[in-house]
Amino acid sequence: GAGVSQSPSNKVTEKGKDVELRCDPISGHTALYWYRQSLGQGLEFLIYFQGNSAPDKSGLPSDRFSAERTGGSVSTLTIQRTQQEDSAVYLCASSLGGGNSPLHFGNGTRLTVT
Amino acid sequence: QKEVEQNSGPLSVPEGAIASLNCTYSDRGSQSFFWYRQYSGKSPELIMFIYSNGDKEDGRFTAQLNKASQYVSLLIRDSQPSDSATYLCAVKGRNTGTASKLTFGTGTRLQVTL
Numbered sequence: 001g002a003g004v005s006q007s008p009s010n011k012v013t014e015k016g017k018d019v020e021l022r023c024d025p026i027s028g029h030t031a032l033y034w035y036r037q038s039l040g041q042g043l044e045f046l047i048y049f050q051g052n053s054a055p056d057k058s059g060l061p062s063d064r065f066s067a068e069r070t071g072g073s074v075s076t077l078t079i080q081r082t083q084q085e086d087s088a089v090y091l092c093a094s095s096l097g098g099g100n101s102p103l104h105f106g107n108g109t110r111l112t113v114t
Numbered sequence: 115q116k117e118v119e120q121n122s123g124p125l126s127v128p129e130g131a132i133a134s135l136n137c138t139y140s141d142r143g144s145q146s147f148f149w150y151r152q153y154s155g156k157s158p159e160l161i162m163f164i165y166s167n168g169d170k171e172d173g174r175f176t177a178q179l180n181k182a183s184q185y186v187s188l189l190i191r192d193s194q195p196s197d198s199a200t201y202l203c204a205v206k207g208r209n210t211g212t213a214s215k216l217t218f219g220t221g222t223r224l225q226v227t228l
Binding site: 033035041042043045048056058059091100102103104105106107108 | 146148156157158159160163165202204215216217218219220221
């Protein structure tokens with residue numbers, strides 16, 4: 001497809017389980033971002049990949065969170081030992097990577113931890 | 115102090131009026147500034163970006179940037195009920211090599227009344 005694709009669109013998991021969220025960016029986009037949005041809140045930055053540079057992981061809330069980007073394309077965000085406070089919509093975005101390049105967002109994964 | 119600050123609103127304006135949305139940022143070295151619109155339950159979509167001091171117009175939208183005051187605004191002329199949404203201000207920090215994350219404010223909810 002032409003846009004950013006995220007899967008699954010919804011995920012319900014039990015507290016303590018691990019989850020993997022996937023993002024397939026727009027072809028040719030070198031920059032990829034993960035954000036988290038809790039109900040009624042703004043976008044919380046998690047991690048940013050730009051080409052072959054070391055990722056900016058400064059937003060990851062704890063060591064339970066990790067992300068990788070394979071081959072400069074698809075990215076996976078992994079949350080280990082999920083907690084109820086991890087419940088949120090996880091948004092992925094990609095861009096061409098230049099200073100003024102806009103972010104194009106996927107439809108997000110709604111994660112619910114019970 | 116938050117990196118990007120917005121009044122959460124709601125900002126209520128009558129149909130046909132001008133809506134004025136404001137945003138301040140803390141990093142004086144910030145390079146680029148973006149306005150996104152987010153409808154309830156949907157992902158953010160780009161409205162416009164600005165990186166030079168002054169005004170930038172695109173249809174009914176005008177972005178205004180004042181780097182000395184660390185202030186960026188969005189004006190919506192002839193507001194329509196379909197403009198009712200949350201407007202997110204986003205700021206791209208100074209480049210460190212090629213890495214530069216985009217930081218979002220918490221958004222201002224706009225309501226356009228009939």
